[in-house]
Each structure stands twice: as C-alpha cells, then as structure tokens.
Amino acid sequence: MASEKVHSHDHSHWSDMELKVKTLESLLVEKGYVDPAALDVIVETYEKKIGPRNGAAVVAKAWSDPDYLDRLRDNATEAIAELGFSGRQGEHMQVVENTPAVHNMVVCTLCSCYPWSVLGLPPVWYKSAPYRSRAVSEPRSVLKEFGVDLPDGVRISVWDSTAEMRYLVIPQRPDGTDGWNEEQLADLVTRDSMIGTGLAVSPEEVST
Amino acid sequence: MNGLHDMGGMQCYGPVVPEENEPVFHADWEKRALAMTVGMGFTGQWNIDISRHARESLPPDFYLTKSYYQIWLAGLQKLMLERGMVTPEEITTGKAEVPGIAVKQVVSAPSMPAALAAGGPVEREANSTSEYAIGDKVRTANLNPLGHTRLPSYARDKTGVIVLVHGFHVFPDTNSRGEGEDPQWLYSVAFDSQELFGPHAESGNMIMVDCWESYLERA
16 A cells, blocks of 8 residues: 655655556556566565565575575575575675675665565665765765764775676674574564665664 | 766765655555566567666656656656557557557466566676686776666776676677677676765775676776
C-alpha cells in the first residue's frame, strides 16, 4: 500500500498513475507482449523473496568461514551462487571488505545500479539525486547524515557502479560476537551496512 | 551524453533523506511499472544499455522532477513507441488498434523464476590480452559523446591507478547504439578524491570507477 505521508515525492497524481499503469498493462497483454501472471511472479520475487537477508547470509558466512571468504575474494559471483543467490543485477559480483583502515561505500552516479540478487531493489534514497551526486565528492559528509562518524584516519573507498559489476560491502564483524553462529551473525547485518552507508549492528544494540 | 543523469559531484541537491522502515514499493502501480519494464525487456527488442539511454535522454525537467518508476515507465513507453510496438493512441486508450509486432520471446509465469535467476551476463570470451595490470597508472579520455557512455563527467581526463581487472565485458557505448557488443577489458580505476574534485574536496578518499579499456590511456 502507498505510504504517502512518509514519502518525499509529490504524490498528488498517484491515482492517475494507477489508472495509467493499468491501461498500459492491459494494452501490453492484449498485444501479446507480456503474460500478466508472469508479471505477478516478478513482483512477488522482488517484494517477498529477494532482499537484504540474502546479502546478510553471505556476510555472516564470510565472517564465520575463512575458506568461504577466500572464495568470495577469488570469485564472488560463484561464491554467492553457492548460497543460491544469483541472476538479474547480480550477474557479476565483487565484494569489498571494510577494515579498521578502510571503509567502503557503493553508489551509482549515472543511474541506479545495485546488487539486486543480494540486496533486493534499491531504496529511494540510493536512487536520489542527493546521494548520487554527493557520495563520490563528499562521502564523509554523506556518512554523517546516516549517523556514521568515521575516525579521521579511516580512508573511504567509494565504488561507482558504472559497469555491470555489482558491489557488496562486507562490513567489519562487531566485537563481542565470538562463538556466534551464522544465523545470529546475520541479524547484525543491515542493508545499509552492505551498501556502506551503515555499520553492522553491535550485540548490545540487538539485545536492547 | 552530457545530461542531468550524470550526477556525480553536483552540489545543488541537498541532504540525503533516508526513509525509516521504507517499504519495497510505495504504491501498487510501482509494482506493475517494475514488472512491465522487466517483463518487456525479455521480449528482446532492446538491450539494457538501450533502455538506460532511453531513461537518461528523457526531457531534463521530467527526469529531475518525476519519481523513479515514473521515469521507468516513460522510458518503457519511449522504447515501445520507437519500435512501433504501440501507438500513442493505444497508450491513451489501453485498446490495441493494430496487432502486436513479433517479439523474440514472451516469458510465461512458470518460466519466469528461471529467467530472473539467469539474468543477462555481459562477460564474453576474451579475444585479446588486457593492456593494463593492477598498479598501472592510467589517464581517462576526455570523451563527450552525444549518445550513451558510462564514463562519468567527473572522471574524464583524470589520472588514476588500476586496482581490479574484471574481465572482458560488453561495451555499453556501442551496445546502446545497436552497433554491437564490442566487448573490451574492464577495470576498476582508483582516483584520489582531490584529483577528481580539487584541493578543497574531502581529502584521503579514493573513488573507484569501472572503466572499459577504450576509455583509458597509459599515464
């Protein structure tokens, strides 16, 4: 359902859009270009099945299993496919790892390229002009707007997705998680931490 | 094309405003706009680079003020109109006046999960060895083509270092014009933030841009 109060676009013509889109869909169906049931499958896939929990499973495994991390570094597309995540907008994956010295952050300045297979569809802010324009020129300020205040010595590496390579940030594993299993660890991995506009959640934040 | 879509480094758009607990879609029509765009892509009448160019070459005031899925929808209509797949009257009425054109495929519901899972890989078998290796210093060309390109304006005529060699990938500049895939070596090139944005920019950051070999020369 539309959540018009919390969304920043002008929604005054939204009912017009419902009509316009219904009209177009019935035309495309009548012309024989699309099967409406197949369109339902596309919606279902990206609304319910594919989302940031996929990426969180990849990160949790990377934190837990050094051999898996090696495979991710060597060929992320294949390593991610081991967990069953592949396909559209995830055909060519690259992981980038945060360390105490380097923080990675992903953007697409030219359009909205985003690793659908592991994160689902991008949020509105990722596709917005403010993020696309400033992530490359003033990433530290942008991170502050997300509540991430990096120490001065940390270098920021920004990856502009200008090709079909799709980047997944492996955030740093939070302290105090020794002995945690992959399922527990995955709960600490937020969508934003895998775009690089957030950090993984600490155990204290989960328990409160 | 030097257009509004090429946003890197612009300073006029204000703060980033994330939405708390954002839903995947904000209205039902957005779901259908996404599904129609993806679904029509399977008909094989254009490729991803052609569709990106259809969106970025929409009128600038439209591109800047409409929502994401309104832009997708406008791009889709433009692609279909250009190919005679629909007429403007048909878009208004929703009723077909002439039969549809023959398309390469219509993916059925049972086949759709596999089609989505297959995606559209763009890596091709290399027919040359890569010109550059990790650590090589390169300079980007000062390209300003009228059509589609994936070299952002902020990264033109700049010096950087190769940090990744990705493989041999379809070249969007030609593929978007229907001039063939012309696959080339693709690299991540790292630029210092002040090389790109001047001495007053935030210092110490690196910006990586994926660049095809023909965007580069040795520095």
